[in-house]
Amino acid sequence: MNNKNKMLIYTLPFLFFLLLFLFVPLISMIISSIKNAGGAFTLENYAEIFGNFFYIQSFINSIGISLLSSLVGAAAGAFVSHAMHSMSSSASQKILVCTNLTANFAGVPLAFSFIVLLGNSGILILLSEKLGIHLGESFNLYSWSGICLTYVYFQIPLAVMLIFPLYNAISESWLESATLLGAHKAQFWRRVGIPTLLPGILGTTSILFANSMGAYVTAYTLTGSAYNLLAVRIGSLISGDIFARPELGSALGVCLGAILVGTVLLNQMLMRRLQKDVQI
Amino acid sequence: MNDMNVSIKTRRKQMGASKVILLLVLAYLFIPVLVTVLFSFATQWHHTLLPEGLTLDTYRSLFTDITVLRALGRSTVLCAGTTLLALGVIVPMEFVVLTFFPRLEKLLQSLLMLTYAVPGIILAIGLIRTYSSTGIPMLIIVVGVYVILLLPIIYQAVKNSLLTIKAPELVHSATLLGSSPLQAFLKVILPCIAPGVLVAALLSFSILFGEFTLINMLVGGKFKTLQMILYETTNKDAHAASALTSAYFLMMGLLTLFLIKRSNATTRKGERG
Numbered sequence: 444m445n446n447k448n449k450m451l452i453y454t455l456p457f458l459f460f461l462l463l464f465l466f467v468p469l470i471s472m473i474i475s476s477i478k479n480a481g482g483a484f485t486l487e488n489y490a491e492i493f494g495n496f497f498y499i500q501s502f503i504n505s506i507g508i509s510l511l512s513s514l515v516g517a518a519a520g521a522f523v524s525h526a527m528h529s530m531s532s533s534a535s536q537k538i539l540v541c542t543n544l545t546a547n548f549a550g551v552p553l554a555f556s557f558i559v560l561l562g563n564s565g566i567l568i569l570l571s572e573k574l575g576i577h578l579g580e581s582f583n584l585y586s587w588s589g590i591c592l593t594y595v596y597f598q599i600p601l602a603v604m605l606i607f608p609l610y611n612a613i614s615e616s617w618l619e620s621a622t623l624l625g626a627h628k629a630q631f632w633r634r635v636g637i638p639t640l641l642p643g644i645l646g647t648t649s650i651l652f653a654n655s656m657g658a659y660v661t662a663y664t665l666t667g668s669a670y671n672l673l674a675v676r677i678g679s680l681i682s683g684d685i686f687a688r689p690e691l692g693s694a695l696g697v698c699l700g701a702i703l704v705g706t707v708l709l710n711q712m713l714m715r716r717l718q719k720d721v722q723i
Numbered sequence: 724m725n726d727m728n729v730s731i732k733t734r735r736k737q738m739g740a741s742k743v744i745l746l747l748v749l750a751y752l753f754i755p756v757l758v759t760v761l762f763s764f765a766t767q768w769h770h771t772l773l774p775e776g777l778t779l780d781t782y783r784s785l786f787t788d789i790t791v792l793r794a795l796g797r798s799t800v801l802c803a804g805t806t807l808l809a810l811g812v813i814v815p816m817e818f819v820v821l822t823f824f825p826r827l828e829k830l831l832q833s834l835l836m837l838t839y840a841v842p843g844i845i846l847a848i849g850l851i852r853t854y855s856s857t858g859i860p861m862l863i864i865v866v867g868v869y870v871i872l873l874l875p876i877i878y879q880a881v882k883n884s885l886l887t888i889k890a891p892e893l894v895h896s897a898t899l900l901g902s903s904p905l906q907a908f909l910k911v912i913l914p915c916i917a918p919g920v921l922v923a924a925l926l927s928f929s930i931l932f933g934e935f936t937l938i939n940m941l942v943g944g945k946f947k948t949l950q951m952i953l954y955e956t957t958n959k960d961a962h963a964a965s966a967l968t969s970a971y972f973l974m975m976g977l978l979t980l981f982l983i984k985r986s987n988a989t990t991r992k993g994e995r996g
Contacts (some may be wrong), residue, residue, distance in 0.1 A: 456812045457812050467853055469845075470867075522740075522741045527745070529741075547976065659842070667799040674842070703841045
């Protein structure tokens with residue numbers, strides 16, 4: 444017993460890191476968010492955020508892009524997993540390797556690749572000019588549409604990684620039994636397949652949503668701080684030399700953190716639901 | 724029998740739609756990569772379907788560029804060193820909790836959930852507020868926060884290994900035979916979970932190698948990693964940036980392939996045992 448408690452010494456280094464590099468910074472961010480530049484306690488940072496359309500817009504943009512990219516990403520992940528499920532296991536393993544490979548492609552390299560492809564003098568843009576389609580007039584990589592395109596890109600590998608294993612829950616024998624009982628395939632998916640998968644897919648969507656809300660590098664590489672996203676605003680408020688307003692940045696950080704905690708809790712709820720369903 | 728054939732046929736037909744989507748998704752994922760790789764070999768590429776000429780000059784100048792090589796060195800040292808530190812901090816803690824205090828595991832799970840809700844940009848705010856005026860070099864702070872960043876990855880990989888080998892029972896037997904828990908960890912558990920730890924290490928390394936937000940915000944130009952050089956190059960020289968991106972993709976790709984092979988091998992071994 445005494446031996447056992449002695450072993451707790453080996454958790455101390457971890458607790459040290461946890462305290463210094465997670466808890467202390469989080470608490471200091473929260474405290475900083477309720478202070479003004481002079482150091483007095485105030486709620487004016489929050490008042491400024493919710494009274495200034497510029498900051499409200501960054502919430503709207505971030506939530507909009509995150510909703511869109513997580514829904515499209517999860518839908519793509521579900522269709523891809525569905526197709527993989529119907530293949531031989533070696534074929535589906537190969538596809539999984541392919542999507543895993545592109546999972547490394549996020550942030551700076553990803554943004555740059557899309558600049559080469561669809562930037563102002565991107566290959567596809569110039570080519571379309573030559574063909575007379577003028578893609579550049581309707582599509583701008585450095586705006587909403589371009590950011591969505593790059594965000595969906597980094598969501599898909601993660602979506603496939605999370606959704607493909609869910610299909611293991613649906614066994615071939617269920618489909619056979621349903622068919623023997625006279626159900627059509629479409630009926631099987633509507634009544635059994637989709638309801639079984641849905642909590643997991645929604646849980647995945649919530650992870651993708653959080654992933655996109657916190658994403659910073661891709662948008663930063665594409666547009667600097669020109670496109671108004673929450674993470675980008677925070678970045679420029681804390682690191683910009685001239686416009687640095689760390690207290691306001693902290694308040695935005697607390698808001699982002701609150702949204703993410705809510706998302707994670709939602710995910711937990713869905714996952715519990717999934718476990719319950721699968722056990723039955 | 725006949726019915727079954729029909730059902731297989733209709734199944735194939737219905738799979739058509741999702742197979743088309745699969746192909747579109749794969750094209751979407753790989754076209755940017757392929758175009759970037761092709762661009763890195765191109766002499767010029769404007770207004771044509773394919774590059775006007777091919778060259779290796781971009782790579783030649785890239786691999787002789789001392790700033791790039793130094794950045795590669797810095798990134799490798801930083802990421803490998805931090806990975807080792809994180810393993811040294813997290814693996815013993817996890818062993819102790821899972822073996823001797825399984826009831827604490829719930830707490831640990833909530834902690835993991837918290838780290839999911841705290842992206843790099845949020846950590847950056849808090850760390851700048853806390854440490855930027857203390858005189859502690861910010862590079863040390865980055866190393867510290869990287870350990871936290873790696874917690875979910877290492878935790879999951881090592882947990883699977885510890886569960887597979889039934890660590891608590893092994894430790895119990897070892898202590899009955901007269902060894903101390905520490906000896907049991909070092910001589911029995913650690914060798915058994917080594918393959919899982921290796922997978923965790925490689926995964927950690929590749930995550931840190933791609934990290935940009937924290938190192939750029941906390942340290943910036945004073946310690947330029949490969950990611951920072953890449954960021955700078957994208958605004959200056961598209962050919963050099965595409966060569967750098969391609970080389971990065973190749974390196975990460977090889978690491979991923981090796982990882983997949985390793986983790987497949989360990990699961991298969993686990994199944995046999």
